[in-house]
Amino acid sequence: MKSSASCFFLISFIFLSSPLLVRAATPRSGFVVTVLGARGGILDGNLSAYMIRPAGDDRAVLCDAGTATAGLVAAERAGALDDIAVPPGSGLTRAGYVLTHTIRAYLISHAHLDHVAGLVVASPDDSAKPLYALPATLRDLSQHLFNWRIWPNFGDAGPPPALGKYHYRALTPGRMEQVPDTAMTVTAWLLNHGGIESTAFLVAANGASVLYLGDTGPDAVEGGHRLDDLWRAVAPEVTAHRLKAIIIEASYDDTRADRMLFGHMTPAWVTRALRDLARRTGGPRSLRGLTVLIGHVKYSLAAGPAPQDTIRQELARDAARDGLGDVRFVIAEQGLRLTLD
Template structure:
């Protein structure tokens, strides 16, 4: 029954695939924030650009300026040349000139606080999100009291620095100032709507997930719909990477996940994707394991989570535990 349901989703939900074209260079991803939860200064944020093109957007913005500083110190922006007379540091130049917009998956602060804090000195650019996400951002943050309204929507006075753009599920949208498009897919995150972003440049694509629970735990089919939409790209080897959360190790009970994944649930979801795309179709694909929650105990869970993922990795994927400031190429 599940196979038939997935086949139906594949027939109805798959977004159109670009026609074959000359090979494109893939994506350049800088990890501005790698963690989830309480590790302020290192929260979910990935700068995504086509390789060879400085113009990009961030997938979430839990950390911005601090993440740019760490990335600059690690050499991730060594190819950035600040024009004479700009009066900006390299960090300032990337923030104000190279980051052309923000994709916000949901309005939790560990995915948004860097954007809010940077807004007084940032440059004008769009905020892209599903309508429910943009509405909550306007209601909770960009309004008198919590913060000045730097957007063109919501409470007066509106300073208008950020143009708020509502994304429509399943509909490709050009990312202004870049050579990329984005197609959003709603996710279930413990009662809140979150988002997966399919980012495309030419024939290449990558998936960047906000927080999400497994379909089996959330009692829905949100992830199945994402897998159906990207299945043809996987078969054609056009999906270059997936950035997806694993917040907790497998010892976390399902009733305490609060809309998050464990290694066991991620592996099950990836097997669902492979069932649509064929045995061995995911072999070698980079899976960037995002949003691992910072722990206040004696040890951090990264090693345990990676061990659990590797132990069940009958798919042949390449799991990557990202670190802040790291530059990844897919």
């Protein structure tokens, strides 16, 4: 983990060190994705959280917040926050500055604890910001988490008194919203996740975009067509070469039986889903150069190979079988910074 994080740091460092590329006057088309939390259950301190910002712009959104402060501290240690300028006299650590100033909004896919625990425990020292989600997720947060029983009500709805630090912003599937104080827009789509709603977010800026999928199961197992609806909606982003990356889960390896997926994916289901997308965009070659960042790999207490190593090998095999050899698969690791141009 360390070596891949520092390798990416090194690449990003060289990239950002070029005087021609630092803070270009015209907006650059691309994104920086920083992984604050990579695993799906059970490793507290490293749960789904992806900080996304346009290249050359320090105003970010955080897609899910299973881990927040611990992820920022780990990212800082890995050097993955070094390109964010902390004003002298801020009185804050780099992690503290990024939490309270760089992260301008939360995008929460669903209210499972491994996607919100970091947000909840960081809330007393966090800054005020909007929290975007679909209505069912906002209802879960305001009624069952920020409700003065599980945690003080830092939201602006729910059991009084509402402290109002987090401004709940309900998204409508398919309708684009500008994220205030950032250069980004967000558009949400529904996903099926083992009987509850989850969300995919398309984050766009300067003619480029990144697609983040919260937990999801395959359409064929979940019994629906929400993934296919999502592919249909984002296909124009692919054909116009705007989509830089898809962040998607592969919780289990390919030996997992479909009836035991509980609303999650495997490498084989991921590559099959990407094939479905490619069917709408002119074939597998249309995905050439696309980065697919694999997250939510379930941490294992079992001795033996790390699940992410098994999943990396299976992805290579499944992608070759499905004609997706041109897709760049990256396994998410905490502290990894990806520059997507």
